[in-house]
Amino acid sequence: MKGHTLQFEEEQCLSSAEVKVSDKKFEPGLTLSALPFLQSSESSGGRSLWKSHKVDDSTPVTVWRQLTLRLLQSTEELTRHECYLMEECLQWWTRRRVKFDVVDPEASEVVWKLWYKLLTESNGKPSSLLLNSVLDHWRLSIKQNIKVPYWPDGVISHVQSLAPELVDVKSFALILGAMAYWYDVDPWKAQALLQELPSHVKPNAIVWNSALTVWAKADALRWPDAALRAEQLLERMKQHPDIQPNEVSFTCVLEALANSPSAKAPEKAERVFQDMEDAGFLSPIACLQVMQVWAKSDSHHGADKAYALLHEMVQLYLKDQSTVKKPMKHCFSVVMEGFARRGKPEKVERILLELQDLYQRFHDDDFVPTAATFNSVLSAYARCALPDRAARAEQLLMSLREMAEWSGNTACLPDTTSVNTVVHAWAESNDKGAVEGAEALLNAMQLWEGVQPDAYTYTAVIKAWARSDRNGAAMRCESFLNAMWAAFEKGNHQVKPNDVTYATVIYAWSRNKGKEAPYRAEALFREMMERHKNGDSTLKPRESSYVSLMTTWNRSNLREAPSRVQFYFNQMRGSHLAGDKSLQPSAKLYNAALFAMKRAGDGAGAENILEVMYADFERGNNKAQPNTHVFNTIISAWANTRTHIAPERAEAIVLRMLELHSDKGWDCKPNAITYTCILDCWAKSSRSDAPDRAEEILRHMQHLSDKGDENVKPTTYAWSTVLTAWSRSTSLDAPVRAQQLFDEMLRKFEAGDKSLRPSGPAYASVLSTWSRSNRHDAPQISSEILKLMKERHLADTLNEKPNRYHYSAVISAFASKGDVQNAEALFEEMKLLKDVEPHDGCYNGLIKAYGRSSLPDAAERAESLLRTMEKESAVGADCSPTMITYTSILDIWQRSQRPDAVDRAESLLKEMLKLAEQGRDKLSPNASTFLAFLRVISKSCATDKAARAEEVLSLMKAFKCAPTDAVFRELNKCRADAC
Numbered sequence: 001m002k003g004h005t006l007q008f009e010e011e012q013c014l015s016s017a018e019v020k021v022s023d024k025k026f027e028p029g030l031t032l033s034a035l036p037f038l039q040s041s042e043s044s045g046g047r048s049l050w051k052s053h054k055v056d057d058s059t060p061v062t063v064w065r066q067l068t069l070r071l072l073q074s075t076e077e078l079t080r081h082e083c084y085l086m087e088e089c090l091q092w093w094t095r096r097r098v099k100f101d102v103v104d105p106e107a108s109e110v111v112w113k114l115w116y117k118l119l120t121e122s123n124g125k126p127s128s129l130l131l132n133s134v135l136d137h138w139r140l141s142i143k144q145n146i147k148v149p150y151w152p153d154g155v156i157s158h159v160q161s162l163a164p165e166l167v168d169v170k171s172f173a174l175i176l177g178a179m180a181y182w183y184d185v186d187p188w189k190a191q192a193l194l195q196e197l198p199s200h201v202k203p204n205a206i207v208w209n210s211a212l213t214v215w216a217k218a219d220a221l222r223w224p225d226a227a228l229r230a231e232q233l234l235e236r237m238k239q240h241p242d243i244q245p246n247e248v249s250f251t252c253v254l255e256a257l258a259n260s261p262s263a264k265a266p267e268k269a270e271r272v273f274q275d276m277e278d279a280g281f282l283s284p285i286a287c288l289q290v291m292q293v294w295a296k297s298d299s300h301h302g303a304d305k306a307y308a309l310l311h312e313m314v315q316l317y318l319k320d321q322s323t324v325k326k327p328m329k330h331c332f333s334v335v336m337e338g339f340a341r342r343g344k345p346e347k348v349e350r351i352l353l354e355l356q357d358l359y360q361r362f363h364d365d366d367f368v369p370t371a372a373t374f375n376s377v378l379s380a381y382a383r384c385a386l387p388d389r390a391a392r393a394e395q396l397l398m399s400l401r402e403m404a405e406w407s408g409n410t411a412c413l414p415d416t417t418s419v420n421t422v423v424h425a426w427a428e429s430n431d432k433g434a435v436e437g438a439e440a441l442l443n444a445m446q447l448w449e450g451v452q453p454d455a456y457t458y459t460a461v462i463k464a465w466a467r468s469d470r471n472g473a474a475m476r477c478e479s480f481l482n483a484m485w486a487a488f489e490k491g492n493h494q495v496k497p498n499d500v501t502y503a504t505v506i507y508a509w510s511r512n513k514g515k516e517a518p519y520r521a522e523a524l525f526r527e528m529m530e531r532h533k534n535g536d537s538t539l540k541p542r543e544s545s546y547v548s549l550m551t552t553w554n555r556s557n558l559r560e561a562p563s564r565v566q567f568y569f570n571q572m573r574g575s576h577l578a579g580d581k582s583l584q585p586s587a588k589l590y591n592a593a594l595f596a597m598k599r600a601g602d603g604a605g606a607e608n609i610l611e612v613m614y615a616d617f618e619r620g621n622n623k624a625q626p627n628t629h630v631f632n633t634i635i636s637a638w639a640n641t642r643t644h645i646a647p648e649r650a651e652a653i654v655l656r657m658l659e660l661h662s663d664k665g666w667d668c669k670p671n672a673i674t675y676t677c678i679l680d681c682w683a684k685s686s687r688s689d690a691p692d693r694a695e696e697i698l699r700h701m702q703h704l705s706d707k708g709d710e711n712v713k714p715t716t717y718a719w720s721t722v723l724t725a726w727s728r729s730t731s732l733d734a735p736v737r738a739q740q741l742f743d744e745m746l747r748k749f750e751a752g753d754k755s756l757r758p759s760g761p762a763y764a765s766v767l768s769t770w771s772r773s774n775r776h777d778a779p780q781i782s783s784e785i786l787k788l789m790k791e792r793h794l795a796d797t798l799n800e801k802p803n804r805y806h807y808s809a810v811i812s813a814f815a816s817k818g819d820v821q822n823a824e825a826l827f828e829e830m831k832l833l834k835d836v837e838p839h840d841g842c843y844n845g846l847i848k849a850y851g852r853s854s855l856p857d858a859a860e861r862a863e864s865l866l867r868t869m870e871k872e873s874a875v876g877a878d879c880s881p882t883m884i885t886y887t888s889i890l891d892i893w894q895r896s897q898r899p900d901a902v903d904r905a906e907s908l909l910k911e912m913l914k915l916a917e918q919g920r921d922k923l924s925p926n927a928s929t930f931l932a933f934l935r936v937i938s939k940s941c942a943t944d945k946a947a948r949a950e951e952v953l954s955l956m957k958a959f960k961c962a963p964t965d966a967v968f969r970e971l972n973k974c975r976a977d978a979c
Contacts, residue, residue, distance in 0.1 A: 064092050072113055083122040087130060090114045094137040108141045108148050119163060131159065131166045132174060139178035151182070156193065169201050176210030180217045187223060190214035191233070205243050208233070212252035220259045227253070227260035231268070247281040254289035258296060266302065269293040282324050287313055288331050295338025303338035307351070310335050314354065321362070328366055329355060333373050340380035345392050348377060356403070369412040374400055378418055382425030390425040390437060397422050401448075416451045419444075420460060427463040438464040454494040458484050459501045466508035474517065477508040478524070498538045502528040503545040510552040518564065521552040542582070543589055546572045550592035554599060562605075565596035573612075585616060586623040587630065594633040603638035603649055610634055627667045628674065631657050635677040642684045647693065650681040671711045675701050676718045683725035691725040691737065698722050716759045719745045723765035727772065735778065738769040760800040763789050767809035771816065779822065782813040804830065804839050811845035818852035839878045843869050844885055851892040859896050859904070862889045882922040883929060886912040890932035894939055902948070905936040913955065927964045930956050934970035938977065949974035 068089050071082065078086065093111050096104040115134045118126055138155065141148050150158065155175060159167050176193065179185045194211040197203055215223075215230040223229075230253045237245045250272055257269045273290045276282050287309060294306040313327040332355045339347040352369070359367040374396070381393035397414055404413040419441055426437040438461045445453045462477045470476075481497055488496045502524055509521035525545060532539045550568055553561040569589065576583040590613045597606035610631075616624040635653055638646040654674060660666040675697060682694040698714055705713035719741070726738035742762060749756045767785055770778045786802055793801035807830050814823040827846050830838050843865055850858040850865075866881055866889060873880040886908060893905040909929070916923040930952050937948050949971050956963055963971075 064089065068093070068110060068114070072110075072117065078117075078122050080123070083118065083124065086114060086118045086122070087126060090118065090130060091133060094133040102144060103137055103140045103146065105141075105144075105146050107137065108146055111137050112149050125163070125166065128166045128168050128171070131163060132168070132170050135159075135171055135174040135178070139174050139181075142178045143181045160198075164198065167198065167201065169197075169204055169207055172197060172201060172203075173206045173210045176207065176214060180210070180213040185214060185218070187214045187218045187226060187229065191229070203243065205237070205246055205249065208237050208240075208243060209246070209248045209252060212249060212256075216252040216255040216259070218256075218259075220261055224261055227256040227262065227265060227268070230256035231272075234272075245279075247276070247283055247286070250276040250279075250281055251283070251285055251289060254286060254293070258289050258292035260293075263298060266293050266297050266299060266305065284313075284324070284326055284328050284331070287325055288328065288334060291331055291334045291338075295334050295341075300342075303335065303342050303344070303347070306335045306338050307347070310351075314358070317358075326366070327358075329369065329373050333376050336374075336377045337380040340377055340384055343384045343386045343389075345381070345386070348381075348396075352377075368409065369400075369403070371400070371412060371415045371418050374412070374414075375417050375421060378421040378425075382421055382428060387429075388431070390422070390429040390431055390434065393422045393425045394437065394441070413450060416445075416454060416457075419448075419451055420454070420456045423457055423460040424463075427460045427467065434464045435468050435470065452494060455484065455496055455498055455501060458495055459498075459504055462501065462504045462508070466504055466511065469511075474505070474508040474512040474520065477505045478520070481505050481524075496538070499528065499540055499542050499545065502539065503542060503548060506545055506552070507548040510548045510555065512552075513555070515556065515558070518549075518552045518556045518558065518561070521549050522564070525549050540582070543572065543584075543586060546583075547588045547592050550589075550596070554592065554595050557599075562596045562600040562602065565593055566605075569593040569609075584621055584623060585613075587625075587627065590624065590626075590630065591633065594630060594637070598633050598637040598640060601637065601640035601642065603634070603641045603643075603646060606634040606637035607649075607653075625666060626660075628657070628669060628671055631668055631670075632673050632677050635674065635681065639677060639680040639684050642686065644685055644687055647678070647681045647685050647687070647690070650678045654678065669711070672701065672713055672715055672718065675712060676715065676721055679718055679721040679725070683721050683728065686728065688729075688731070691722070691729045691731070691734065694722045694725040695737075695741065713755070716745075716756055716762065719756065720759055720762040720765055723762055723769070727765045727768040729769075732773075735770045735773045735775060735781075738766045739781070742766045757799065758792075760803060760806070763800070763802070764805050764809060767806055767813075771809045771813035774816075776817075779810075779813040779817055779819060782810045783822075786810050802836065804836050804842055807836065808839070808841040808845055811842055812848065815845045815849035815852060818849060818854070820849045820853045820855065823849040837877060837879075840869065840880060840882050840885065843879055844882070844888060847885065847888045847892070851888060851895065859889065859892045859898075859901075862892050863908070880920075880922060883912075883925060886923065887925075887929045887932050890929065890936060894932060894936040897939070899941065901936055902940045902942050905933055906948075909933050913959070916959070925959055925961060927956070927961050927967055930961060931964070931967050931970060934967060934974065938970050938973045945974040945977050 067085060071086050071089060074082070090111065093104070093107045093114065096107050111134055115126075115131075135155070138148055138150070155178075159171060159175075172193065176190055179190045179193075190211050191214075194203070194207060197207075212230055212233055215226045215233065218226040220226060234245055234249055234253050237243055237249060253272050254269055257265045257272070262268075269290050273286060276286050291306040291309055294302045294309075296302070299305070310327060310331050313323075313325045313331065316323045316325050317327060332351055336348045336351050339345075339351070352374075355367060355369055355373075358364070359369065378393050378396060381389050381396065383389075386392065397418060400412055400414050400418070404410055423438050423441050426434045426441070429437075431437065442453055442457055442461050445451050445457065458480055462480050465473045465477045465480070481501060484495045484497045484501065506521045506524055509517045509524070512520075525541065528539050528541055528545065532541070546568055550565045553564045553568075569592070572583050572589060573585055576585060590609060593609050594606050597603070597609065610626060613624050613626050613630070617626070631653055635650045638649045638653075654670050657668045657670050657674070661669040679694050679697055682690045682697070687693075698718060701712050701714045701718065723738055723741060726734050726741070731737075742758070745756050745762065746758055749758065763785065767782055770782045770785070786806055789800070789802050789806065792799040807826055811823050811826050814820075814826070823846050827838065827842060830836050830842060847862045847865055850862045855861065866885060869879045869881045869885065889908060890905050893901045893908070898904075912923050912929070913925065916925065934949060934952055937945050937952070942948065953963065953971065956967070
């Protein structure tokens, strides 16, 4: 009866969905909720149809499926015949294969439900053979990454509690075999299981080999001593009275050594290989494993060693085709990958030709080059250090296509994985043509037969754009994302964007300098979260998405950036604390949050994040251990507070670093950057003792370095920072102390310490110290330093040449003495230099010189310079007038004592205020600006001083400038003169 539906509970079957009746044939991805239900007289309530029904291998698939559903949904006590049927169904499902050794993905849960029902509801007990069929199916499911209802621990508990008498040695071998492929298995649990076998189970070599396999396949990063444990287990086998290692045993140890990060792995593998040969267990697999050990090793000659063994195998095969050392195509792939990693493409191509030659001579399928053979080589090309690695990988890809075409061997035709690997190579390269290379392959894939671009392809192209510095890169990335969604909505499910796609586009926006970047990145992040909340499990934001979004905000310089970074930091941490283990914070997340505090100058906030990070690490999150970089960022955050307490907080943090490093062994030993950040704290603190303390810390760094700690050797930047501290000092001897420190630095460099080559900032700091002083010889000494800098650059171009900031400091030194002639001479010299363009500081310095001079036309000259600044900045020069420019000219007018001073100054002030209202931020007035104009009024002979002064007060309120005491004094003068 077509259209009939049956409802059943989840506990009774696999789904609570409706099961529609149809004659639909078996499909690999079909769920049980869609299994066919054949109509029979039983549908009216009887069990007569299947009471004596027999099944065998000729029984139709639809009957097996119908029978499974009937048995699982039955709530009555099972009869003997029903137990027989259930055993037969169980055997059928465990034997069910999509293709050779590939189990039916939908069978996993069915098998366990049938087994559990049979074990708990039947009168008799199933056999060990049936249990082992279930365990073998479960093992294969895990090996194929099929979701299973039980973890290894659960299966062990299940069989030992519910069916201990059914467990035999094969059962434990199958359980151990499954553990080898479990994604986060603890190898020690496998070894414990081997050592605690029940008394009725006699171990054999298969069980021991299964335990060895667990160690062989253990994650080397998590279990770095896995190879050592496998070797120890092999030695125990050798000493066992009843069990001796066989070929599989030795091969497992070789596999463990191939995955080992130990530098001694190759030599150990050679010894194991020799033992195998002595015991007569030599095989091509063993040779392959030894090649892998050498090819993966860090040894410079590792690939050559692997090739030597391959060459020996080839020569033996050429003499005798029955040799046990027959080379397989996988051997060639391993050696080619080893050479590709070491940047030796010519050897890769040579080995490829050797493999092709073997196939042409013997026409043996073991020598047929396939796409899978070369995908690892393409991947190695993509990862090697060659600058043209992407182009070489593409060349190999095209060679494979040509070879497939002329030979007619479609097995070596590149597949989607092959092309994706090369696209990814372009994305990861620093080649200027990376974007074009990646896009060209994407377009070619749409024309080639047998390959189609998928989400990985598009994401790699997006990555190529994201890593480029091209204009509009982020928008281009977003357009690819939109194209992927459009294709998906038209039915192409292969190109559906995933979390990596979104993370890459967000990363692209993090590299964009536009003001809209953080808002676009945030919109994408919210879109991803919304889709995930609506049921798309592939779009769950990962940590990299959070970090990229936070980085975008950090680079924006927007006022709300720190609060947005803190919001997303708290959001991800909250998700993790709520139970989402995939969002365990790492140092990258904490560093992004700390950088926001650094940019905001929030030292206390940075220390709060440190405490959170510390607590996270104490709870077991090893990725959250604070290191030297973390502490350096916190010290920098305190430096940017520019407060008096910042230096003490910074020095306290260094003491904590030393304590954690010495007592707990943390990777947080202070380095040169740490101490330089402390120097920066002192330099920015405006404390009177800052330069002395900074110089004291510099001497301490030198002392530690002289004792052998090269990591704290003061750099040029450290010396420059101490010079900056002196440049900000009001001490009378600041210029002399700065000069002495600079001369010492120069002497050390000339004595051979090339790391102390005086930098541009070092020259700028010592020049600034002299230009700010009131010493009569400041202009002369500043000129000599500038001359020295020019001479040193002419003698050696590695020495920095003077830039506009150095010229500006010297001009300012002459300006402070009213020396217009020398200031103008330097200014004109700058204009003649092609790459030293005067900026606003240089113009303002010259205006200052006019103001300090006794020239009668000083104000006119200053205003003329103002017009020049406007004209030059209009054509792109970096000399736009600032508030200081206008204030300096107003100050000159108040000194001029000319009758038209008030009117000229008023016109200038109104011009400035109008431009400020139009959005020229650099022209926003402050109290000093209005004070200069009030002084012009108070010194004038105007009869309306009081009215003009009150008007100035109103303007100050309009521009939100709070009057200072000096302003009120000038106001009172104007009011008194009016009386």
